[in-house]
Amino acid sequence: xxxxxxxxxxxxxxxxxxxxxxxxxxxxxxxxxxxxxxxxxxxxxxxxxxxxxxxxxxxxxxxxxxxxxxxxxxxxxxxxxxxxxxxxxxxxxxxxxxxxxxxxxxxxxxxxxxxxxxxxxxxxxxxxxxxxxxxxxxxxxxxxxxxxxxxxxxxxxxxxxxxxxxxxxxxxxxxxxxxxxxxxxxxxxxxxxxxxxxxxxxxxxxxxxxxxxxxxxxxxxxxxxxxxxxxxxxxxxxxxxxxxxxxxxxxxxxxxxxxxxxxxxxxxxxxxxxxxxxxxxxxxxxxxxxxxxxxxxxxxxxxxxxxxxxxxxxxxxxxxxxxxxxxxxxxx
Numbered sequence: 001x002x003x004x005x006x007x008x009x010x011x012x013x014x015x016x017x018x019x020x021x022x023x024x025x026x027x028x029x030x031x032x033x034x035x036x037x038x039x040x041x042x043x044x045x046x047x048x049x050x051x052x053x054x055x056x057x058x059x060x061x062x063x064x065x066x067x068x069x070x071x072x073x074x075x076x077x078x079x080x081x082x083x084x085x086x087x088x089x090x091x092x093x094x095x096x097x098x099x100x101x102x103x104x105x106x107x108x109x110x111x112x113x114x115x116x117x118x119x120x121x122x123x124x125x126x127x128x129x130x131x132x133x134x135x136x137x138x139x140x141x142x143x144x145x146x147x148x149x150x151x152x153x154x155x156x157x158x159x160x161x162x163x164x165x166x167x168x169x170x171x172x173x174x175x176x177x178x179x180x181x182x183x184x185x186x187x188x189x190x191x192x193x194x195x196x197x198x199x200x201x202x203x204x205x206x207x208x209x210x211x212x213x214x215x216x217x218x219x220x221x222x223x224x225x226x227x228x229x230x231x232x233x234x235x236x237x238x239x240x241x242x243x244x245x246x247x248x249x250x251x252x253x254x255x256x257x258x259x260x261x262x263x264x265x266x267x268x269x270x271x272x273x274x275x276x277x278x279x280x281x282x283x284x285x286x287x288x289x290x291x292x293x294x295x296x297x298x299x300x301x302x303x304x305x306x307x308x309x310x311x312x313x314x315x316x317x318x319x320x321x322x323x324x325x326x327x328x329x330x331x332x
Contacts, residue, residue: 013025023278036136092104146206
């Protein structure tokens with residue numbers, strides 16, 4: 001009998017949208033041992049069923065890489081049903097599914113077992129087709145990370161990526177028109193600041209909860225602002241979490257080099273560019289209206305302070321790294 005496959009090492013990027021996850025994913029994909037595949041949670045629904053575009057410029061259903069992944073996935077699971085898989089994802093990956101996934105820790109349902117079996121097989125197929133050892137999934141939703149942590153076929157590590165929520169809110173205030181080829185499958189309207197603040201708190205608290213359940217060596221919290229200004233320091237910490245040497249990528253970032261955008265599916269529209277480089281986005285500091293700043297600080301200031309963000313927009317040391325008491329944000 002053939003020996004079982006070793007677990008697939010997965011780095012899951014958790015956090016809120018507009019926090020730099022797509023950029024980190026693209027950079028890591030340029031490592032010879034790492035496959036950055038974007039928001040994998042949206043692969044089946046977006047690329048295979050709805051025909052959304054891969055970063056290579058082709059519809060996901062006809063992209064050579066994702067077509068081969070689908071063939072390999074089907075070879076491993078001959079009874080794979082893509083429509084049924086999407087329904088299982090809705091059951092176990094939505095934000096509202098958090099309580100259901102927590103209950104799965106004590107008793108695995110038949111539905112979760114099927115979902116886990118198909119999900120692990122997908123990661124195995126990506127590893128086989130890419131030829132790379134580690135997969136980066138930047139789906140961000142903490143509930144999906146909690147579900148992946150329950151799957152024995154995966155060796156999960158979590159990068160909790162945090163950005164000053166006021167920068168997130170400012171970014172989400174911009175409307176965008178539908179442009180499928182540019183990576184925008186629908187019109188995007190402006191989001192109210194209060195809603196973004198509440199969502200930002202919820203997502204980051206959930207992401208921290210996932211990290212606390214992992215071994216300390218497999219969970220890391222990083223701020224977007226530190227990625228932009230001190231990538232070598234971030235890379236040093238992330239290397240230990242991933243068990244991958246990121247020295248060369250760090251050198252390239254410092255040198256201002258561009259990074260090709262490979263085959264990422266879903267995520268920020270920058271993935272549709274031929275190449276990207278690190279450029280700090282701090283426009284919100286001068287343009288976010290004072291009233292909106294006050295609203296966000298009133299609702300989420302306690303968590304901003306814990307992460308080291310100050311009311312004036314500057315960045316300090318997080319509470320759990322400055323000798324302060326442990327808090328809900330402590331993921332280590």
